[in-house]
Amino acid sequence: MSEIDNNQSGDTRRDFLKKTSLFTALSLTPLTVLKAADNKVDERFAELFEKIPLNLKVNNKAYSLKVEPRVTLLDLLREELDLTGTKKGCDHGQCGACTVHVDGARVNSCLSLAVMNEGKSVTTIEGLAKGEELHPMQAAFIKHDGFQCGYCTPGQIMSAVACVREGHANSKEEIREYMSGNICRCGAYPNIVDAIQEVKEKGTAI
Amino acid sequence: MINFQFLRTSIVKTALSLVAKDPKATFIAGGTNLVDLMKRGVTAPEKLIDINQLPLKQIELKNNILHIGAMVSNSALAENAIVKEKFPLLMLALQSGASAQLRNVATVGGNMMQRTRCGYFYDTTMPCNKRQPGSGCGAIGGYNRMHAIFGTSESCIAVHPSDMCVGLVALDAQVVIAGAKGERKINFIDFHRLAGTTPEKDNNIQKGELIVRLEIPVNNLNKNFHYQKVRDRSSYAFALISVAAALELKDDVISTVRLAMGGVAHKPWRLVAAENFLKGKAATLANFEAAAKIAMEGAKAFGENDFKLKMAPNTIIEALTVAKAKA
Numbered sequence: 001m002s003e004i005d006n007n008q009s010g011d012t013r014r015d016f017l018k019k020t021s022l023f024t025a026l027s028l029t030p031l032t033v034l035k036a037a038d039n040k041v042d043e044r045f046a047e048l049f050e051k052i053p054l055n056l057k058v059n060n061k062a063y064s065l066k067v068e069p070r071v072t073l074l075d076l077l078r079e080e081l082d083l084t085g086t087k088k089g090c091d092h093g094q095c096g097a098c099t100v101h102v103d104g105a106r107v108n109s110c111l112s113l114a115v116m117n118e119g120k121s122v123t124t125i126e127g128l129a130k131g132e133e134l135h136p137m138q139a140a141f142i143k144h145d146g147f148q149c150g151y152c153t154p155g156q157i158m159s160a161v162a163c164v165r166e167g168h169a170n171s172k173e174e175i176r177e178y179m180s181g182n183i184c185r186c187g188a189y190p191n192i193v194d195a196i197q198e199v200k201e202k203g204t205a206i
Numbered sequence: 207m208i209n210f211q212f213l214r215t216s217i218v219k220t221a222l223s224l225v226a227k228d229p230k231a232t233f234i235a236g237g238t239n240l241v242d243l244m245k246r247g248v249t250a251p252e253k254l255i256d257i258n259q260l261p262l263k264q265i266e267l268k269n270n271i272l273h274i275g276a277m278v279s280n281s282a283l284a285e286n287a288i289v290k291e292k293f294p295l296l297m298l299a300l301q302s303g304a305s306a307q308l309r310n311v312a313t314v315g316g317n318m319m320q321r322t323r324c325g326y327f328y329d330t331t332m333p334c335n336k337r338q339p340g341s342g343c344g345a346i347g348g349y350n351r352m353h354a355i356f357g358t359s360e361s362c363i364a365v366h367p368s369d370m371c372v373g374l375v376a377l378d379a380q381v382v383i384a385g386a387k388g389e390r391k392i393n394f395i396d397f398h399r400l401a402g403t404t405p406e407k408d409n410n411i412q413k414g415e416l417i418v419r420l421e422i423p424v425n426n427l428n429k430n431f432h433y434q435k436v437r438d439r440s441s442y443a444f445a446l447i448s449v450a451a452a453l454e455l456k457d458d459v460i461s462t463v464r465l466a467m468g469g470v471a472h473k474p475w476r477l478v479a480a481e482n483f484l485k486g487k488a489a490t491l492a493n494f495e496a497a498a499k500i501a502m503e504g505a506k507a508f509g510e511n512d513f514k515l516k517m518a519p520n521t522i523i524e525a526l527t528v529a530k531a532k533a
Contacts, residue, residue, distance in 0.1 A: 069209065108307045111237060112241070
């Protein structure tokens with residue numbers, strides 16, 4: 001249970017499980033968790049196994065999933081949906097390698113709990129190209145050599161597309177400021193800025 | 207990350223009661239700080255109440271007071287037309303914080319509630335009175351380059367990391383807080399606390415209370431203003447020193463002045479004595495220098511952050527100079 005829209009009872013299905021079905025949970029519980037129970041490490045086992053329903057779209061494909069609350073959007077994409085184009089860099093919101101679009105806005109998927117994205121539409125690097133035709137930003141990154149090792153590139157490109165769409169790509173200075181959430185340890189910054197500036201100046205809708 | 211229970215509600219009252227009755231429950235808004243703290247084991251709430259569906263996303267001007275819902279994102283606030291026109295100082299402060307990705311998710315309320323970025327607070331193998339009261343302060347006598355020079359105590363010298371809050375304290379904002387007994391309103395300057403002997407408390411909000419909105423009175427400080435932030439790289443870094451400055455000038459005489467500093471204290475640091483000095487005086491470099499000197503009275507550094515004793519007054523003078531020149 002993850003929705004509560006009245007305050008008559010704070011009881012959730014989870015609370016109900018805790019109160020009534022402890023034995024059922026125990027009977028299905030692996031030995032390691034039973035040991036933890038003996039040590040009173042956690043009285044919440046019913047919850048540990050409970051996954052929460054999650055409906056979201058990724059690259060225009062609808063998914064109905066069940067996920068643990070602690071799973072980040074980044075881990076959901078990579079580990080559950082096999083969309084490994086989105087990269088895990090720092091995993092703490094400091095590098096931008098995990099940047100995706102949620103309802104059109106660029107976000108760090110490593111700091112977003114997957115369950116907080118109920119009903120939302122996510123776009124990853126896999127969702128940019130149209131079949132074999134690269135997105136103009138992808139093509140510009142290749143043309144301007146906007147990468148070396150390529151690890152930060154999916155995040156750079158997702159951020160770059162948003163930067164242009166937001167209207168924050170009007171000068172090299174503005175691009176640098178609004179791309180500062182994406183770190184490139186190879187130092188391809190001048191070429192990344194050139195790629196973004198070219199896409200912006202061409203003026204095609206992206 | 208240790209697993210937790212997750213609940214979602216679109217009703218403020220429900221959210222309040224869920225957290226009030228459960229000591230291990232906490233609100234999650236954007237989560238850009240909380241999720242990181244949970245990953246690192248700095249905090250481990252057993253229950254998260256997702257408040258992203260609460261109807262607290264409006265920005266409205268009513269009777270010359272700007273009302274900002276607590277769930278407005280930092281980027282939405284910075285891009286808002288009223289904010290750009292009437293409170294450009296706030297816009298600058300917002301734009302200088304974090305990255306575009308983080309500002310899209312981080313909320314106004316969450317920005318106020320974010321924890322310090324002191325390395326000892328984040329490192330669970332180190333002593334920290336804020337994370338674990340009584341364990342000591344690693345930063346005093348340790349790595350304290352980023353740390354406070356004002357209002358410090360023997361138990362904590364951490365700084366509040368927000369830029370937005372420095373702008374808000376300068377603009378005389380008020381914070382509206384909802385709780386079981388209804389709403390209460392406090393001045394922004396009284397929201398955050400000094401560390402004192404209870405560094406675990408960052409602010410004066412009580413368990414089970416929730417920030418629901420901010421209110422900022424319209425002013426004439428939208429012409430001569432500046433937010434000067436000094437940091438280790440030119441973007442996407444926390445402030446070493448930041449200064450919010452706004453002037454209302456009549457023939458180069460200062461009729462109103464607001465000054466606040468970030469990166470120097472456990473709370474956004476309003477420079478009241480320096481403001482009082484400047485009011486009614488000519489907007490000259492000499493007066494700016496004198497005000498900066500007054501602002502620095504009582505400052506105390508801890509070794510690695512000694513440079514802030516020079517950087518802070520210089521940044522105040524720079525912010526005032528740029529603000530004056532804007533006309």
